[in-house]
Amino acid sequence: MDAVTRKPETPEAAAAVRRPTRAEVEQAVRVLIAWIGDNPDRAGVRDTPKRVAAALEELYEGYRLDPAEVLGRTFEEDGGYDDMVLVRDIPFYSHCEHHMMPVTGRAHIAYYPSDKVAGLSKFARVVDIFARRLQTQERMTAEVVGAIDDALHPRGLAIMVEAEHHCVTRRGTRAHGARTTTTQFTGVFRDDPAEQMRFMTLVRGGQGA
Numbered sequence: 053m054d055a056v057t058r059k060p061e062t063p064e065a066a067a068a069v070r071r072p073t074r075a076e077v078e079q080a081v082r083v084l085i086a087w088i089g090d091n092p093d094r095a096g097v098r099d100t101p102k103r104v105a106a107a108l109e110e111l112y113e114g115y116r117l118d119p120a121e122v123l124g125r126t127f128e129e130d131g132g133y134d135d136m137v138l139v140r141d142i143p144f145y146s147h148c149e150h151h152m153m154p155v156t157g158r159a160h161i162a163y164y165p166s167d168k169v170a171g172l173s174k175f176a177r178v179v180d181i182f183a184r185r186l187q188t189q190e191r192m193t194a195e196v197v198g199a200i201d202d203a204l205h206p207r208g209l210a211i212m213v214e215a216e217h218h219c220v221t222r223r224g225t226r227a228h229g230a231r232t233t234t235t236q237f238t239g240v241f242r243d244d245p246a247e248q249m250r251f252m253t254l255v256r257g258g259q260g261a
Contacts, residue, residue, distance in 0.1 A: 077105045114184030123203035126168040138162040149186035157215025160255045164207040193234040208239030210251045
């Protein structure tokens with residue numbers, strides 16, 4: 053994994069009143085364990101608050117990482133290649149901001165290089181950074197597009213995000229198997245429906261559809 057500078061806080065975090073201490077987080081988990089009907093002092097869950105606090109730091113580390121730094125190293129030499137670059141089936145794991153329940157899915161990203169290209173692994177890192185925050189799928193899609201567009205200034209950028217939201221499939225309506233798809237296009241992809249169709253065909257073709 054590439055080394056990425058950890059920023060102390062994002063604009064969203066800066067707006068918060070105060071970041072709780074680790075001890076306060078662990079106490080909050082004890083309260084939740086008691087609230088659901090278990091005994092926080094039971095042997096099996098006595099250390100759960102510590103484990104949960106550590107897990108939350110990992111699951112939401114996207115707040116402390118800067119996608120601009122991931123995309124900061126670009127290359128101008130592309131051997132004269134000027135056709136589409138597609139990175140397909142990027143897996144991600146996120147949490148919805150409404151219920152803090154899991155969102156699992158994959159992203160597909162394509163772009164037409166202008167004067168810069170980026171290492172292909174960088175796209176997966178950017179998706180992962182934004183996914184490791186409380187999210188809506190729509191905002192995450194737009195944030196990934198914005199970060200790549202700012203760094204590479206491609207002639208066109210296309211993204212498709214497909215995800216299962218556990219707040220839909222595991223609670224409430226319990227619509228098992230329901231998936232949500234979001235897309236966003238810039239440049240030649242936005243202006244030319246044929247390019248959108250080519251992108252969709254390449255993505256779907258790789259899935260055996």
